[in-house]
Amino acid sequence: MFHLSFGHSFAELVALILLPGLAFYLLNRKKASARRSEEDAGTGAPGSMPTPTEANSDGSSPSPTATTSGGFSSSSTETQSGGCSSSPTEINNGASSSSPTETNNGACSSLTATTGNRYEVFLSFRGPDTRYGFTDHLYHGLLNAGIDTFRDDDELCQGQDIRPALVAAITDSKILIPVFSESYGTSDWCLDELVQMMERKNNNGQIVLPVFYKVKPYDVGHQNGRFGDAFLEREGRLLKRGFDPTILENRKKALLEVSTLSGYEVDGYEANLVKSIVRNVLSELKRKFELDISENLVGIDSHVNHVMERVSKSRATLFVGIHGMGGIGKTTLAKVIYNKLSNQFEHRSFLADIRESWKRNGVHYLRNQLIYDILKRENEVHSENEGTKFISSKFKGKKVLVLLDDVDDVVRVKCLAGKRDWFSSGSMIIITTGNEKILKEVGVDYAYKHEEMDNDQALILFSQHAFRRHPPPRKFKDLTHEAVFIIGGLPLSLEVLGSLLCGEELALWRGTIDKLKKVPPKKVREKLRISYDVLEDEQKQIFLDIACFFISTDRRTASYMWDACRFFPGEGIEVLRFMSLIKIDDDHKLRMHDQLRDLGREIVREENQWPKNRSRLWDSEEIGKVLKQNKGTEKIQAIYPSKSSSEGSCKIATRDGAIYTDKQFKKLTRLRFLHMMEGAHLRGDVKDSVDELKWLQWENCPTNFEVDNFHATELVVLELPHSKINEAWEGWSSFKQIDSSIGGMKALLRFELRARESLTKLPAQIGELKALEQLLLNNTRVLSPLPESIVSLPKLEILDISCTSIKKLPNDIGRPRRLRVLRASHCENMEVEMP
Incomplete structure (x- = not known):
């Protein structure tokens, strides 16, 4: 009782002291x-x-x-x-x-x-x-x-x-x-x-x-x-x-x-x-933590120092190789070294993702890129012998720094940088590859094996992507250590899976870790697939499209098709980037790590053992078999043939002049994206075959358009690069929705007519394209004049008339309220000032 009585009295005493202050606070x-x-x-x-x-205290009003x-x-x-x-x-x-x-x-x-x-x-x-x-x-x-x-x-x-x-x-x-x-x-x-x-x-x-x-x-x-x-x-x-x-x-x-x-x-x-x-x-x-060249790279300094110690003092022409497993960071390491050395070289070239670029574009594309980087000369070579002779003779007096990224065949190196005497002394050729044997066949002067991160570095990288900071929050500390132990020291996996868990609750962390425990330690793609599996269906479609077709493509162009397909590209691209499944360059180009690209293509191959029953086709040989044998099905949504070459040769199989008929496209009723092979012809009645088509690419499209019922009423992107067509092209009448002119393509958002050597003018009906946002006419050198109806395009945002013969712009060119980019460089015939 004594203790209770004392406690009660003490409480009263405290109350007397605190109540006035508390009342004042509450008031x-x-x-x-x-x-x-x-x-x-x-x-x-x-x-x-x-x-x-x-009023101020003196009764006056304050200054307004x-x-x-x-x-x-x-x-x-x-x-x-x-x-x-x-x-x-x-x-x-x-x-x-x-x-x-x-x-x-x-x-x-x-x-x-x-x-x-x-x-x-x-x-x-x-x-x-x-x-x-x-x-x-x-x-x-x-x-x-x-x-x-x-x-x-x-x-x-x-x-x-x-x-x-x-x-x-x-x-x-x-x-x-x-x-x-x-x-x-x-x-x-x-x-x-x-x-x-x-x-x-x-x-x-x-x-x-x-x-x-x-x-x-x-x-x-x-x-x-x-x-x-x-x-x-x-x-x-x-x-x-x-x-x-x-x-x-x-x-x-x-x-x-x-x-x-x-x-x-x-x-x-x-x-x-x-x-x-x-x-x-x-x-x-978290963008600053992406594994591109940035100031936040984890654990790379020691690797850079190892390589620099061996190469920085040499005056001879050096071939340097960096090899290791996929996702280990070979390209990132090579870029850092390239940047550190670049100020020592007047002539430099970085050829990215050679394995994919070779298959998609061919050796001439890569050789011409190399020549342009070193000599600033465009489209110099068009054959194997011509390319070898040009590079070996024109580069002899040049001290060059060349980075050949992701080489999967020794032939790629021989075609691009065959011998040391092609270059001046002091030159350096850096090669990244997942195959050490290629470096031995090339005979590199120094080969560096890029190893996995140690546990401390892995924890930092994972935490940066999961929490944007290191160390992790206290309540996630044990789970973070457990996740990193299971994932291992592969930077790509740490980045992707850390991004997957960023901002998520403990329950998802535990569920993901349980899934990782079931994946064998060396199965990198199976670990990465955990991130793919949580995507919504529309996001999966965008991911697979990028993996199969659209690496290095402008995301804005691809988004036209995805938007028309109701894939919601604005959110989808944002989600993929947030999860580190893709990256986007400053010029809006889509990028994807080769391990993720291969994962996407593997997922498509798993759809069916027969290519005809898969959603996407990108291999030229498979496409040729499916089309030429009339085996196409309604399962196929997109076709983009790569210019794959036979193993061990620089030669590219020619595709010019291939003829396709309506029979080969008859069953392709769900086709939404079609890249016709270069110079290919299409003949016959394609009724019902192109109704779902959203995007058509046709390089060197023939002037004699021999197609009936080409009712591509849902087309939003039409690209006809290097095609010798003009306003009288027979194809215009087939893209109709209201009438027989191009003006009937009411859904067209982007119209690209670049490098049209014989195009002299555009039809006036161009002004009827009420949805058109981009009109790209650059390098159409004989084009003139620009139709006055162009001022009637309400949604036009980008107009490019560079390198054309246009003499003047319409006086009301400022009428399109959304016009924000007008490119008119090298219009040498322009007679008057801009309106």
Whole structure:
């Protein structure tokens, strides 16, 4: 009883001490809450806003043009709560704004100091519209994925000037996400944050990822609809009260610019959209860890030093080989060495992925690329003997640095860099291969075996892709060590499987590790397939298309077909990149590691033992057998023959003049992509055979188009490179939907007529292609004039008339509102200035 009595008395004593402070604290919280509710109500509708100016202590009005150093307008004291935050001069208990070290919230004392290092994403939103709904879900989705996110109504402290903290948070966040809602444009804070965000995007390269919550991007950019009504009504009141019009114009400019960015529209299932945004953010944040040439490569220095010690001091022509298993990082190592040595050489060439490029394009393509890199001369060789003679004679006086990447046959080396005396002394030829025997046959001066990572390096690389940091979070530490132990030291597997687990819950980690345990240690592709298996069906289709056909293809072109097939390429490509299954160059070219490429092709081969029953055909010999023996089936969706060569020879089997008939295409009723062999002819009635065709490539297409009922009404991409056709080409009449002209191709998005030697003019009906986005006419040297109807193309974005004979552009060439790229270099006959 004594102890109980003492405890009760002690509690009373503590209560007497603490209650006044607690009451004071709760009272302030209640006042702040009431103040926020009042602000939400006061700014939620344009008609209920308080006056934008407030009398100073002397009774005068503050200057309407006053701004802070951070760019935030302080001309209006309309309070903006939540996301676009509360008043910057909020008073604490009747006193002036307290310093950051005197606020009620102890965490506030270090806010300003830590903002720059702490946040990866900055969220800007209109509190009354989305604080308790979509933005809250997005905020917690980002946090749950381990993304440090700034949300100002949570992060900013009451009783201090928030502007410096906001500016710092925007400046130092890698990704900036404005969430546009109907009343976003009625908030000074929101609009000033947006101006800051667009400035950071344009000046610092930060990523702005807009989200349009139940408003349209066009309405935001042009102040239309309900968004525009609210914005313009408030703008009118501000102007009447002397608000600085320059600030308003800057806000409008920011709204217009952000509306053109790729973002998200919220008008449906929000949970899935939140997942998509989180995945996109993670993808952007982890890009710097991709296994390309970057400053974040793990454990590569020792390998580079080993090779450099052996080669850097030699004055003789050296052949250096790097070999090892697939996915070990041979190409990455070779690139780093190439970059370190490049300043010592005036003439350099990097021939990437020779194994695939040789099969797809042939030896002449690679030789001409090598010649162009060294001598800047185009299309010099067209035969085996000519190529060998040219390279061996023209390079003799050149000290060159050449990287031959992914060589799978000694013949490839002999055709491209056959002997040391082809080059000047001091030259270096670097070869990467998975087959050490090739290096012995070449007789390299130094061969380096690239080994797997040790456990410490593997942990760092895996953690970078799984968490974007090392060491891993405490709750994932044991699972991370277990995963790395099972995966081993292969960089590709560590990258792909780490990316698969990035942002995922513990349950998925355990399930994936259980699957990995069942895969034999050396079965790399089976480990990689775990990532493929979790993809949605549309994403799998895109992955397989890239693996079979579209490595080094512009993703924008391929996306036209995928979009027409309802594969949703925007999200699909984003997912594949996030999972490290593909990479995208700065020039939009799709890239894929050869191990992943081989995995994709293996998956297609597993569809059926007979090529005729597979979805995709890429091997020329298999395609020839299927077509010539009339064995095509409705299973085949895409055909892209490679220019494969016979083993042990530089010669490419000629395909020119091959004749195909309607019988060979009769059963190909699901064909969506067709690359006709170079110079091939097609004859007969192809009714029902091309109804699903979305993309047609036909190199050296013949002028005598002998095809009936070629009703490719769903065609979105037509490519006819190096074809001697003109406006009278018989084929135009077959691509009809409304009439017999090209104007009937209402779905055509990209029209490429490059290098047309005999094309002198385009039909006027080109102006009827209302969906056309790209018109590429470069190197069509005798083309002139450009039809006036081109100004009627409402969606035209890119027009390329470089190296043509066009004398003038239509006066109204600026009419297409979406036109953003106009290339007109080397138009030597241009008579007048640009309109």
